[in-house]
Amino acid sequence: MPIKLGDPDPHVNLFELGDDGAPRSVPADEAFSGKRVPLFAVPGAFTRTCSAKHLPGFVRQAQEIRARGIDEIACVSVNDAMVLAAWGREHAAGEKVRMLSDGLGEFTRTLGLEQDMSAKGYGVRSKRYAMLIEHGKVVELHVEPPGEYGVSSAEAVVERLGE
Numbered sequence: 001m002p003i004k005l006g007d008p009d010p011h012v013n014l015f016e017l018g019d020d021g022a023p024r025s026v027p028a029d030e031a032f033s034g035k036r037v038p039l040f041a042v043p044g045a046f047t048r049t050c051s052a053k054h055l056p057g058f059v060r061q062a063q064e065i066r067a068r069g070i071d072e073i074a075c076v077s078v079n080d081a082m083v084l085a086a087w088g089r090e091h092a093a094g095e096k097v098r099m100l101s102d103g104l105g106e107f108t109r110t111l112g113l114e115q116d117m118s119a120k121g122y123g124v125r126s127k128r129y130a131m132l133i134e135h136g137k138v139v140e141l142h143v144e145p146p147g148e149y150g151v152s153s154a155e156a157v158v159e160r161l162g163e
Contacts, residue, residue, distance in 0.1 A: 002112035002143075009033075009136050010110035015081040015101040023081035026100065028107055032133045035071040038157050039133055041108070043117060043125040045079045045087035049149050054128070055091050057154035062096035065154065068161040074098045078105050078125045102126065113143065128152050132160075 003010075009029045018024040032039070040058060042050040058065070058073055065073055073096065077084055081101040088099040108114045108126040117125045130152035132140035140160065142151040150156060 003110075003131075003138055003141065005138055005141060007138050009133060009138070010107060012106040012110050013104075014076065014107055015103060016099060017081045017085035023101070029136055031074075031100070033136045035133070035135070036069055037072045037074055037133045038065060038070060038130060038161075039074040039076060040128075040130040040152050040154075040157070041076045041102075041113065041126040042128060043077070043115070044122060045077050045083050049128075050077075051087070051091070053149060053153065055087070055093065055097065058097050058157075059091055059093055061154035061158055064158055065161065068158070070161070072098055074100055076100045076102050076107060076126065078102050078108055115146070130157055132157075 009032050011029045013025045014028050015023045016026055042054050044050060055075060062073055075097050079101060080103040084099040084101045093099055102108050105114065105124055113127045113129060114124050115127050117123065128144040130142050131138050144152050
C-alpha cells in the first residue's frame with residue numbers, strides 16, 4: 001500500500017558514500033527527523049530525464065528552495081551509493097543535494113512506489129516522485145504518471161513551497 005500523507009518515514013536504511021569512500025548506512029527515519037526536506041526520487045542515475053532535467057533542476061534551484069525554510073534537499077534512487085556519488089559529482093550536487101542510495105529497494109518498496117521496468121532492462125526501480133517531509137512525516141506526495149516529468153520537478157517544488 002502506498003505511503004499516505006501524515007505517515008512517518010519508513011524505518012529502513014538508505015546508503016551514502018562516506019568520507020572514507022565506502023558506503024555507510026543511513027536510517028531513513030533518522031535522516032529526516034527534525035528537518036523539513038523535499039525528497040525527490042528518480043528511476044535511475046545517469047538516465048535520460050533524470051540526468052537532463054531532474055537532478056540538474058534541483059541543483060540549480062537549491063538556493064531558492066532552501067530560502068523557503070528547507071533544511072536539506074534529498075535525492076533517492078535504486079542505485080548503489082557509489083553510482084549516486086558519481087552522478088552527484090557529475091552534476092555538481094555537492095552540498096546542494098544529498099544523494100541517498102536505495103540500492104536494495106527497501107525504501108521504495110516500503111513506500112509502495114516501486115515500478116517494474118524490466119522490459120527496458122532496468123529491473124524494479126522507483127517511480128518518479130517528490131515528497132515533502134516535515135519532522136519525519138510525509139506532508140506532501142506528488143507521483144508522476146509513467147513516462148511523465150512535471151509534478152516532481154524542482155520548479156514544481158519551488159512553486160508549492162511558495163514565498
